[in-house]
Structures are given as C-alpha cells and as structure tokens.
Amino acid sequence: MPTDLEIAVIDDDESFRVALVESLSSLGYGADGYASAEDYIRTIGGKSFDCVVTDIHMPGMNGLDLMKRLAAQGSTIPVVLITARSDANLEVKAAAAGAACLLRKPFAINNLIQCIEGAVR
Template sequence: MKAKVPRELDIAVIDDDESFRTALVESLSSLGFGASGYASAAEYISSLAKTSFDCVVTDIHMPGMSGLELMKWLKARGSTIPVVLVTAHTEENLEGRAASAGAVALLRKPFEIDDLIECIGRRLQN
C-alpha cells in the first residue's frame, strides 16, 4: 500500500549539481509540493531564519558541509525534520552511516520521483 503524502509539504532540495537540483525541484513542484533548491548546506542554513521546511532532500557529497554533516548540525539544534539523503557514489557502509545519522532513506541517483515520495510518506505515517 502506497503511503499518502500531503501535497502541502514544503521540501528543501540541497545539491551542488545544478541540473539535478533544478530537475528535482521542478518535478516536486509539478506534483503540487512546495519545493526550493539550494546549492549548498550553507545556503540552506542561511535560509532557515525566513523559511521552514517539512522535509529535506540533500546530496551526501557536496563541497563544504556534506549531507551527513548537515544532518548532525540540524540534530544538534533539536531539529526533527525528516532528511532523505541522495548520492551518485558507492561507498562501503554508506547505508549504515545514513541510517545511524537518522536519515529517512538513502536513494541512489538516478532515482524515480515516486521512490522519493514513498520514502517521505512512510516517514510521515510513523
């Protein structure tokens, strides 16, 4: 059974790959979600004073702060926002590190938008 995901969710997409980030924001927006893109974790963090999100989708491997480091930063500040990690890389124990950091899921690029929506929906039902 597919998880129901409220379309009024605001989702932050953080990825240094501009074409991927733009495509994902456009896909989410076309499905009725609020979606904003950020080129780095630092850019996302600077937006938090004026914007709040229901979910974060972030690349793991980015210049500066990585997706895993962003998760630690958010957690240290008491955030309970669900985070979905994405990556094009294969590394030993990446799934384990993502899970221990508290990620909702780890998706490998390229992935289907339905897979992302399903991950978010499962988290919201828990």
C-alpha cells in the first residue's frame, strides 16, 4: 500500500526507533527517525512531515513539551504519542495536549497505522 505520507519518529530508544522507521518504510511510508525532540526541532525547517510519532518520556524535551512547542509555533501536524509507562492520567494529559492517539508499547504496527491514517484525514 504505497502512500505519500511522511512520518517523523522520535524516540530515544535507538533499537525501537530504527525498527519503527523500518516497519513504516516497508509499508510504503516515508519515515525519518530522530533520537530526541531537540534533534527533530533542528530539522523541521528543512523537511515537511504529515505526522509525528513521539515517545512521551525522553531525556531533555519530552513528547508533551514537544507538542506544546509545536502548537506555540502554529504547527497543525498531528502527533501520535507512544509510551512504555503505565502512568495514571496519561490519556487525559495526551488528550488535553491535542494528541491524535496514545499508544502503549508494545503495540501492533496496525494500531499505529490506524492512528496515523485517522490523524491525517
């Protein structure tokens, strides 16, 4: 299923990030990986993305802070939040921040695709 969607994947766990980028690429998506929110912010002037998939808990700027920063810059790019943690109230925080979805690791790639496709419609 080829698609012209460009997805940014932001996660400090290198093996997870690489695997997710490869999975999305194998499904026909354009996907670039970033080790941190700061790395992503440094590159967004040079590349356009249709959706951002970001871990919530990372050193430095976390996923929720990234969403706030993007919104403050006027970005309307949908964001899918992912996490390995089971913190209470994450769903509420994600919804309040305007996240398209919140997925808990491990998740099926099909669940991520549903979130991405639903977010960009």
